[in-house]
Amino acid sequence: MRYPFPVGKSDFIQGDEAVARAAILAGCRFYAGYPITPASEIFEAMALYMPLVDGVSIQMEDEIASIAAIIGASWAGAKAMTATSGPGFSLMQENLGYAIMTETPIVVVNMMRGGPSTGQPTFPAQGDIMQAIWGTHGDHMLIVLSPSTVQEAFDFTIRAFNLAEKYRTPVVLLGDAELAHMRERVYIPNPDEIEITYRKLPRNEEEAKLPFGDPHGDGVPPMPIFGKGYRTYVTGLTHDEHGRPRTVEPEVHQRLISRIFRKILDHRDEIISYETFELDDAEIAIISTGIVSRSAIRAVKILRERGVKAGLLKLHTIWPFDFEVIEELAERVRKIYVPEMNMGQLYHLVREGANGKADVELIAKIGGEVHTPMEIAERVVG
Amino acid sequence: MMYLKSAYEIRDKYMRKDMLPTIFCPGCGIGSALQFTLRAIDDLGLNQDEIVWVSGIGCSSRVPGFVNFDGLHTTHGRALAFATGIKLTNPDLRIIAFMGDGDAAAIGGNHLIHAIRRNLDVTVILINNFTYGMTGGQVAPTTLKGLRGTTAPYGQFENPFDIAQLAVSAGANYVARWSVFNYLQGMNSIKKALQKEGFTLVEFLSPCPVSFGRRNRMKTSPELLRWYQKITVPLAKAKKMKPEELEGKIVIGEFVDRDRPGLVREYEAYKKRAKKMMGWEE
Amino acid sequence: MRKEVLFSGFGGQGVILASVILGRAAAVYEGLYAVQTQSYGPESRGGASKAEVVISDEPIDYPKALHPDYAAFFSQEAYSKYLYTVREGAKVIVESDLVPNRDFEFEKKLEVLALPLTRIAEETTGLSLTMNILTLGILTTWTGIVGREAMEKATVDAVPRGTEQINLRALRKGFELGEKARKGLL
Numbered sequence: 001m002r003y004p005f006p007v008g009k010s011d012f013i014q015g016d017e018a019v020a021r022a023a024i025l026a027g028c029r030f031y032a033g034y035p036i037t038p039a040s041e042i043f044e045a046m047a048l049y050m051p052l053v054d055g056v057s058i059q060m061e062d063e064i065a066s067i068a069a070i071i072g073a074s075w076a077g078a079k080a081m082t083a084t085s086g087p088g089f090s091l092m093q094e095n096l097g098y099a100i101m102t103e104t105p106i107v108v109v110n111m112m113r114g115g116p117s118t119g120q121p122t123f124p125a126q127g128d129i130m131q132a133i134w135g136t137h138g139d140h141m142l143i144v145l146s147p148s149t150v151q152e153a154f155d156f157t158i159r160a161f162n163l164a165e166k167y168r169t170p171v172v173l174l175g176d177a178e179l180a181h182m183r184e185r186v187y188i189p190n191p192d193e194i195e196i197t198y199r200k201l202p203r204n205e206e207e208a209k210l211p212f213g214d215p216h217g218d219g220v221p222p223m224p225i226f227g228k229g230y231r232t233y234v235t236g237l238t239h240d241e242h243g244r245p246r247t248v249e250p251e252v253h254q255r256l257i258s259r260i261f262r263k264i265l266d267h268r269d270e271i272i273s274y275e276t277f278e279l280d281d282a283e284i285a286i287i288s289t290g291i292v293s294r295s296a297i298r299a300v301k302i303l304r305e306r307g308v309k310a311g312l313l314k315l316h317t318i319w320p321f322d323f324e325v326i327e328e329l330a331e332r333v334r335k336i337y338v339p340e341m342n343m344g345q346l347y348h349l350v351r352e353g354a355n356g357k358a359d360v361e362l363i364a365k366i367g368g369e370v371h372t373p374m375e376i377a378e379r380v381v382g
Numbered sequence: 383m384m385y386l387k388s389a390y391e392i393r394d395k396y397m398r399k400d401m402l403p404t405i406f407c408p409g410c411g412i413g414s415a416l417q418f419t420l421r422a423i424d425d426l427g428l429n430q431d432e433i434v435w436v437s438g439i440g441c442s443s444r445v446p447g448f449v450n451f452d453g454l455h456t457t458h459g460r461a462l463a464f465a466t467g468i469k470l471t472n473p474d475l476r477i478i479a480f481m482g483d484g485d486a487a488a489i490g491g492n493h494l495i496h497a498i499r500r501n502l503d504v505t506v507i508l509i510n511n512f513t514y515g516m517t518g519g520q521v522a523p524t525t526l527k528g529l530r531g532t533t534a535p536y537g538q539f540e541n542p543f544d545i546a547q548l549a550v551s552a553g554a555n556y557v558a559r560w561s562v563f564n565y566l567q568g569m570n571s572i573k574k575a576l577q578k579e580g581f582t583l584v585e586f587l588s589p590c591p592v593s594f595g596r597r598n599r600m601k602t603s604p605e606l607l608r609w610y611q612k613i614t615v616p617l618a619k620a621k622k623m624k625p626e627e628l629e630g631k632i633v634i635g636e637f638v639d640r641d642r643p644g645l646v647r648e649y650e651a652y653k654k655r656a657k658k659m660m661g662w663e664e
Numbered sequence: 665m666r667k668e669v670l671f672s673g674f675g676g677q678g679v680i681l682a683s684v685i686l687g688r689a690a691a692v693y694e695g696l697y698a699v700q701t702q703s704y705g706p707e708s709r710g711g712a713s714k715a716e717v718v719i720s721d722e723p724i725d726y727p728k729a730l731h732p733d734y735a736a737f738f739s740q741e742a743y744s745k746y747l748y749t750v751r752e753g754a755k756v757i758v759e760s761d762l763v764p765n766r767d768f769e770f771e772k773k774l775e776v777l778a779l780p781l782t783r784i785a786e787e788t789t790g791l792s793l794t795m796n797i798l799t800l801g802i803l804t805t806w807t808g809i810v811g812r813e814a815m816e817k818a819t820v821d822a823v824p825r826g827t828e829q830i831n832l833r834a835l836r837k838g839f840e841l842g843e844k845a846r847k848g849l850l
Contacts, residue, residue, distance in 0.1 A: 002662070012684075012691040012698065030471055051656035056470045056649065061496040065463035068456065068493075072436075072467025075454060076475065080467065098457050122703075150699075182727060183684060183700040185691035226452040226468060227475050229431040233398075233447055235455035244401060245447060297725040373726050 001191065004052045008190040015153040015179040016083075018186050019109055020045030022157035023081050025189070027196055028107070029055035030073035030080035032066040034088060037121040038180040039111040042083040063088035067095040067108065074104045075234060077225040079161055079198075083109035085177070086128055087118060089135070096170055097136030098236045100260065103212065103221070105164035105199055107157070109173045111180040114368050123368025124176035126290055126341040132172045133319045141261045143171045143271055144319035148293040150184035156316065162197040163271060167263055168220055174318070176341070178291050178370055199223045202230065212256065213241030219263030264320055273316040274325070278304060282311030284380055285333040285358075287326070287350050289315040291370050292339050298373035299339075303380055310380060318346070326353025330360075339363035339376050387424065389417065396420045396430070398450045405444055409595075409603030411588030412442050412509055414562040419478065419507055420449070422572035433476045434468055436461045438490055440482035441516045441590075442509035459490025462497035465504050466645075473646040476576065477503070483510040483524040487543050491523070494545075498552035501580040503644040507572065508545060508583060511590035519593035526630065530597045546585050550638045555580035557637045561587035561610040564634065571636065580644035587614070587632065667809055668729035669717040671799075672746050673738025673759070678796030682736070683715035685800055685818045686810065690719045692821075693814035699727040712741055719809060734807055736799050737763055738781070750774065755807055757781070757799055777806065777845050784841075785834055794834035797823070801838015806845045 005011075005021055013021075020042050023031070031046040033039075043059070050057035056073070060066040063084050070080035084092065089110045099106050112128045114120030128135075132144045143163050147153040153175060160171040200222040202208035207215050207222050208230040214221060221241075224230035237245040238253045246252040264271065278300050279285065288296040293314040303310035313329060315322075326349075330336060336358050338347040347362040354360050363379050365371050406412050423433070433451050437443035439458035446453030452475075456464045461479045469477055486494050486508055497504065513531055514520040521531030524545065525538045534540075546559040556578050558571035568586060575582035589595065589606035600606045610632075617635030620628060643651075657663040669686060671679045680702050687700035702715040716729040731751035737743040738759045747767065750756060758766070758778040766778070779802075785795040797819060804815045816832060823831045844850045 004660070010692060010695075012688040012700075030467060032467065051653040052660060052662060054653065058466065058470065058649075060463065060466070061492050064460060065466070065493055065496070068460045068463035069467035069470075071456075072454065072464035072469075073471040074467070076434075076468040076471035078467075078471040080471075094457055095460065178701065178727075181702065183687055183698075184724075184727070185696075185698055226434050226454075227432065227472050231431070231450050231452055233453045233455070235447065236457060237455070242400075291727075294725045294727055301725070370728065372728075372730065 004049045005188065007188050010185055010187050012183055012185055013150065014041055014181055014183050015147075015150045015175055016041035016111065016181070017045050018150045018154040019083065019157045019173065019175070020049065021188055022154040023107070023161070024049050024053060024055075025191060025194055026079065026158045026161035027198070028079045028081050028161060029053065030070060030078040031055070031057045031082065032060050032069035032073070032080070033082050034060055034063045034066050034084070036063075036085045036088045038113060038177040039083040039085050039109060041180065042109060042111075063091040064095060067092040067099070067106070070106050071095060071099050071102070071104050074106050075226050077227070079105070079165065081107040081109065083111065085111050085113045085121075086115040089128060089131065093131075093135045096142075097138060097140060099170040100136065100140045100142055101236050102234050103168040103223075103260065104170065105168050105223075106170045107160045107164055107173060108170060109157075109175065112174065112176040114366065120368045122177060124178035124291060124341060124370065125366065125368065126176060126292070126345065127366075128174065129318065129340075129342065129345040132174050139257050141264045142169055142319065143167070143264060143317065144174055145171065145316060146174045146289045146318050147179065147316075148290050148314065150179070150182060150186045152316070153179060154186050154188070158194060162195070165197045165199040166220070167267065168199060168223055169264060174290065176291050201225070208232070210241045211243050212239055214259060219259050219266060268320050268322070271317055271320060272322045274322065275314045275316065277312040277314065279311030279313060279329075282309050283334045284308060284310040285313060285329050285336045286310060286376065286380075287313045287315065287336055287338050287346070288340065289318050289346060292341060295371045295373045295376055296339055299376035299380070302373055302377040306381065308381060321349050321353070323353040326350055327355050327357060330354035330357035333358055336360045337363055337376070337380055339365070339371050341365055341370065387421070392417060392420050392424060395424070396449055398448060401448050404448050406441065407592040409589060409591040410441070411511065411562040411586065411590070411603070412445065414565070415507055415509055415568070415586045415588060416445055416449070418565065418569040419572050422569055422576055426573055426576060428476065428576065432474060433478060435478050435480060436465045436468070437480045438485040440485045440514070442480050442482040443485060445480040459485050459488070460493060461485070462490065462493045462502065462504065462506075466497065466500070466502055469503055469646060470649060473503070477505070479504055479506045481506055481508050482515070483508065483512065483545065484514050484522040487523045487545050487548075495548065495552045498549055498554045498581045500645045501553060501555065501642055501648070503580055503646050504582070505572070505575045506581075506583040508585040509588045510545065510585055511588045511594055513590055513594035515590045515593040519597055531594070532597070546583070546637055549581070549583045553581070553642065554583055554638065555642055555644070556582035556639050559585040559587070559632070559634050559637070561607065561614060561634065562589070563607045563610055574639070578641070579647065580642055666718065666720040666724070667734065668732045669719070669803070669809070670714070670729050670732040670735040670746060670750070671716075672712075672714040672736070672742035674741070675711045675713045677713065677738045678793065679713040679738065680715045681822060682796040682800050683717050685797075685815070685822045686803070687717045687719070688821060689810045689814040689818035690717075693817050694810050696721055697724050699724050701727055714742070714746070734803060734809065736803065738795070739763065740765060757802055759795070777802065777850060779841070784837065788837040789830045789834050791830060794831055797831045797834040798838040801835040801840075802842040802845065803838075805839045805842030812839055
């Protein structure tokens, strides 16, 4: 297999470009998108690479159509992705719900910019955290990953595809405008250095008849993709194990939605990931995600130099959320600070996790600039 | 010797028994359009496992659930956007989209014109009943002026869309319109459409006595069909008529039949061009 | 060894390209860690332009330049706006034709190299556009932040095909000037 970019070596590229290359290496062969700052460079890279690797890259009429097209592509057997920013992400919410309901593996990238509405197109923000988790209507469960470096943008994109395929679910990769446009050293591995997952396919006719059942007991049904003679019927209506609409029986809805929750929550240990820095003996904990974590790491270094025992918990998976790890942490630190580029979103999840066992304080910053390390450190020393 | 298969044979061969009966009301025209489509598939001897039915939301969008094929019942108005992903991923699959007039021309209007502009390889069976049947008789973008719906109880005051003409202008390869009363023409048009590359659309004026007819003094399907006969004009005749004579009429017939390259072929050529430009292939 | 570099001027001067080449030289050809960031408004051409590069031999946490160790100012607006962010003792390159109003009092705390960069570039290559590459050359030998070879390779990677030789000529002229500056001959 020939790749349209160098593999097995380091490069100096933007976060957007890293996402695109990772997608290609993860096996993504269908991309549909609509231009939007600051995610257009993902699309432009995919447009350049896809035809060369016999994949598809197509510009749709809007973001609604973009996510629709990748869901269609996924049911035809392709690994598929779209990328956008706030306004487009809002438009995608309806079909994101459809992908959850129909258990369609897709990857949706949102490079967050200042909002609401058109907001600050070229400036970073973290105002879509809650939307990524709860943006579509109805009860639902999905996976949200949040990278802070260009290398993480690459690595988490591969992981996003693997998780999407393994759990037959949409995965949202939540970056920001800073990360999207930032260039950084990133190692692009050889394909044989990367672990790649592909969705479970039915092993026999019996399994193929249960596209929304649980034949393996892990909550994840094999996916009878189109064109293989399975005659699969897929609907966004509440459906039974066979895919038949069953909209007026409460127990059918309960069974379906509970399994969609369970297939992800039962595998939280595998899905959730985070990193700690100087946290073992910390009395003050900083909890952050995405680009702000980089300022937070420096803030911890500054605080340690000043004799403050501070440490960082940097969240890589922000949904499902690890409430337990926050509670354990809250039991042993004096105070928790949550710096984020919004008016308080992650903060609410952390407070719920802390469960009253430690004070939680928000360090909010909006307007398009990442917190400086000093802004965080100074709030901690008071 | 010509042999006409019975409706039962068609039903047993192509319908999902466990999904019947359908949700369609007595007198609804969707079943007719469905039967034409299944007979067209049968006559052409198409492989059932190489056809995917897609749809959005509405009465006609429930059709893929009743037929024994791969099917994707999607969100309101978006069927053709989903179809774009399916078709480009696996060009061997033939795609039939069952759409209603509200689904295709209102909420999905933008997807419709862009799918046509791209010449996406798909056959659209468009059920035009002038109303939102499933939600209870609201007016649609096709509702003729003066006709009543629950959201224009004093008679529609907006102009209607002519979906077939829209499709012709946007560049479709094949466009025809019939009422479900025009059984042979309808079936032949579907057969033609299914054999063509690119975007093909067959529109059916289709009775909805329960949500539409009842509010417009046509309580039964025969009344609606008689009304169609009154308001429809065959294309050949319409060409000889003056614009004022065509006021309030709906032209039926075959509006276009051409062979522009479809999206799949265009994309295949694009891939080749890309590889050539990058020096990957001669 | 964390070093912060700031490039600023107006759109069309190649501010961003200069930062990308420096970052690439460090990350790809010197095996260092590097991050490049930029800020710009909605317009594709014109307007103020600023780009930053952070280079280090260990992973880089905060990706932005707080107190640049090295800076290049290509316009009065950029100079007036960002001069005061550089650290004491910083090495600063100023496009002297385009920055008529200088703060000589503040500059006393810095090492400043003020040259008519655009004119020199034009004299060297016939193209004023190569001013950014000339500046990179100066920065390379004056500060030693990356090696000449790394910078040459990164330049060839990044400039439009067919313009490699012209740009290398500008770069080498810059090497020469930077070398002189290092020896205190400028």
